[in-house]
Amino acid sequence: MLPPPPADRFVVFLSGAGLSAASGIRTFRDPGGLWEGFRAEELATPEAFARDPERVWRFYAWRLEVAAAAEPNSGHLALARLQAAWGPQRVRLVTQNVDGLLDRAGCDEVIEMHGSLLRWRCARGVGHGVVEIEAGQPPPRSCARCGDWMRPAVVWFGEVPIDLDRIGAWSTRCHSFIAVGTSGVVYPAAGYAALARRSGALAVEINPERTGGSFDRCIEQPAEVALPALVEAWL
Ligand code: BJW
Numbered sequence: 001m002l003p004p005p006p007a008d009r010f011v012v013f014l015s016g017a018g019l020s021a022a023s024g025i026r027t028f029r030d031p032g033g034l035w036e037g038f039r040a041e042e043l044a045t046p047e048a049f050a051r052d053p054e055r056v057w058r059f060y061a062w063r064l065e066v067a068a069a070a071e072p073n074s075g076h077l078a079l080a081r082l083q084a085a086w087g088p089q090r091v092r093l094v095t096q097n098v099d100g101l102l103d104r105a106g107c108d109e110v111i112e113m114h115g116s117l118l119r120w121r122c123a124r125g126v127g128h129g130v131v132e133i134e135a136g137q138p139p140p141r142s143c144a145r146c147g148d149w150m151r152p153a154v155v156w157f158g159e160v161p162i163d164l165d166r167i168g169a170w171s172t173r174c175h176s177f178i179a180v181g182t183s184g185v186v187y188p189a190a191g192y193a194a195l196a197r198r199s200g201a202l203a204v205e206i207n208p209e210r211t212g213g214s215f216d217r218c219i220e221q222p223a224e225v226a227l228p229a230l231v232e233a234w235l
Pocket of ligand 1: 018019021027028044098157158159181183184186207209223224
């Protein structure tokens, strides 16, 4: 079993799509994943949106519907339980997921580095406000201020992810860094485990399929199995 962080140190969990797989949300790159049959560039880039806003809008409206209908699974709930017991200073959460499930599981202060499907904004950029989507509601199609298309406040390829300074600082100072359910192919997220490891942290991955990234240990189990067991052992 992994050593818990001492009381004056902290652990960082960086999650990816595999964490939400057991909630029925498809990953991106597994067989049957979201990108199968699509090229990412056709949907998850500003250029794709400029080319065919209707198509990209519909893709994300559908993704929002799926996320809203999903429930947090035992992996999300285990992280919430650990954070409730030790506090957000000792259990720091970063996710690439845009589904809001960590939040709905009761987690605090989650860095959503690739944004969220639950917030939409005007395609023209900042300044026209952000719309928070109510449970079960469809996203708005057009901006109430200028009539241009609305887009999800997610981070597409070529856009800069959120809160990178804080994630970088956490990675260099943490006791342990645990990557959960991420293929490690998308940067800068994929670089933080190696940064943490070079900085002296224990780097661990939880993934039923070893990714070959820079880790000291791999727990080759699904997140919904490994996280409840880890949290039970630590508490
Ligand atoms: C389970 C499981 C279970 C299954 N339990 N596990 C060449 C080299 C390096 C970088 C680049 C390059 N060319 C271009 C770039 C940059 C580019 C990039 O990384 N491209 C690569 C594809 C090469 N990155 C960017 O453009 C980023 N921005 C950027 O770099 O800005 C420049 C900059 C940076 C820093 C400072 C200043 C400037 C932005 C990246 C944005 C990514 N956006 C997306 C879409 C978000 C919206 C949406 O949801 O549609 O984010 S792409 C998609 O991939 C999504 C995810 O968050 C992200 C990561 O995917 P994830 O989560 O790892 O999912 P999968 O499917 O890949 O893996 C799932 C894993 O789960 C698998 O391993 C399974 O085995 C496992 N699993 N069941 C546990 N039950």
